[in-house]
Amino acid sequence: MIGDTLTPQTAYAVEAHGLVKTFGDFRAVNGIDIAVPTGTIYGVLGPNGAGKTTLLRTLLGIVDPDEGHRTLLGDPQPLRQSRLVGYLPEERGLYPSMKAYDAIAFMGALRGLPLKIGRERARAMLEAHGLGASADKPIRQLSKGMAQTVQLFGTIVHEPRLIVLDEPFSGLDAINQGKLEALIREQARAGVTVLFSTHVIAHAERLCERIAIVAGGRIRFEGSVAKARDRLRPQVTLRTRSSDGPWRRALPGETLAQDGAWHFALPDGGIEPLLRALLDADAGIESLSIERPGLHDAFVAIAGEAVARQMEEDRAREDTA
Numbered sequence: 570m571i572g573d574t575l576t577p578q579t580a581y582a583v584e585a586h587g588l589v590k591t592f593g594d595f596r597a598v599n600g601i602d603i604a605v606p607t608g609t610i611y612g613v614l615g616p617n618g619a620g621k622t623t624l625l626r627t628l629l630g631i632v633d634p635d636e637g638h639r640t641l642l643g644d645p646q647p648l649r650q651s652r653l654v655g656y657l658p659e660e661r662g663l664y665p666s667m668k669a670y671d672a673i674a675f676m677g678a679l680r681g682l683p684l685k686i687g688r689e690r691a692r693a694m695l696e697a698h699g700l701g702a703s704a705d706k707p708i709r710q711l712s713k714g715m716a717q718t719v720q721l722f723g724t725i726v727h728e729p730r731l732i733v734l735d736e737p738f739s740g741l742d743a744i745n746q747g748k749l750e751a752l753i754r755e756q757a758r759a760g761v762t763v764l765f766s767t768h769v770i771a772h773a774e775r776l777c778e779r780i781a782i783v784a785g786g787r788i789r790f791e792g793s794v795a796k797a798r799d800r801l802r803p804q805v806t807l808r809t810r811s812s813d814g815p816w817r818r819a820l821p822g823e824t825l826a827q828d829g830a831w832h833f834a835l836p837d838g839g840i841e842p843l844l845r846a847l848l849d850a851d852a853g854i855e856s857l858s859i860e861r862p863g864l865h866d867a868f869v870a871i872a873g874e875a876v877a878r879q880m881e882e883d884r885a886r887e888d889t890a
């Protein structure tokens with residue numbers, strides 16, 4: 570890895586406290602604390618306009634904060650670490666006449682990788698991902714998905730320690746999104762820290778060890794996906810043969826009877842006391858399921874219905890674009 574001797578690995582690849590970035594009177598980033606553990610896949614999740622891009626750019630050192638401080642790979646001057654960082658911006662663009670392998674090598678060269686090594690690695694990466702036949706094609710002849718893959722390879726060809734991807738899934742079809750998810754996992758397995766932004770909850774849920782939910786320039790939640798999901802109680806659905814009996818008293822107060830089943834949140838004391846009552850009274854348990862809420866439900870609980878609806882709309886707009 571280039572410059573591996575420059576900085577020892579720190580516990581957190583990115584750390585920031587009290588970050589504020591204003592544009593005129595508008596606070597795009599409004600007091601953000603964030604800590605991205607080294608070697609994790611970390612997602613910044615929020616609707617368009619939440620401040621994700623500004624946050625990433627501030628962490629990278631492209632934008633200076635008005636308040637607060639941050640370290641990138643342990644360095645309070647993030648740009649000094651740029652050779653160890655790969656950044657895929659939201660606005661993407663490659664030179665249309667450049668050949669695919671050359672475009673990758675060129676991007677690596679901007680991060681200090683000798684062109685010759687970049688070209689060799691570029692060809693190997695394209696081969697390994699079934700794109701060897703496109704290596705010598707000019708970018709303008711590639712499909713959108715392929716061009717985006719080329720840009721991503723250009724982002725990682727210099728073997729960075731930290732990859733920052735701004736909305737990397739947008740504009741990709743489902744197949745290419747799956748390939749990108751696999752590539753992100755591959756990088757993480759190799760010990761690379763991956764920080765990405767998205768407005769699609771499913772990507773964050775599938776990929777991330779930790780997430781930050783951002784809305785209105787602030788972090789509404791920071792932690793593991795499991796911790797976010799734990800914000801909501803698991804939901805119980807119970808079907809019984811008998812419809813009444815002393816066991817009914819063991820159902821929680823806010824139980825809802827719907828579609829021939831009882832629905833309620835898992836009680837603090839667990840399901841066992843209720844099970845005992847059902848068995849003792851011979852209620853006849855036909856089915857019982859306990860479902861943990863997904864990240865989507867947790868997101869609604871954390872960020873609110875309005876923000877969740879805006880994210881759905883962002884996604885729908887993108888799908889029809």
Ligand SMILES: Nc1ncnc2c1ncn2[C@@H]1O[C@H](COP(=O)(O)OP(=O)(O)OP(=O)(O)O)[C@@H](O)[C@H]1O
Nearest residue numbers: 592597615616617618619620621622623624659736
């Ligand atoms: N250079 C700038 N000058 C003025 N306002 C800006 C600038 N950059 C961002 N903003 C504003 O800051 C807010 C946050 O933008 P930002 O791009 O960080 O959000 P985002 O969550 O990344 O959303 P998107 O995915 O739409 O870019 C938006 O209201 C945007 O218009």
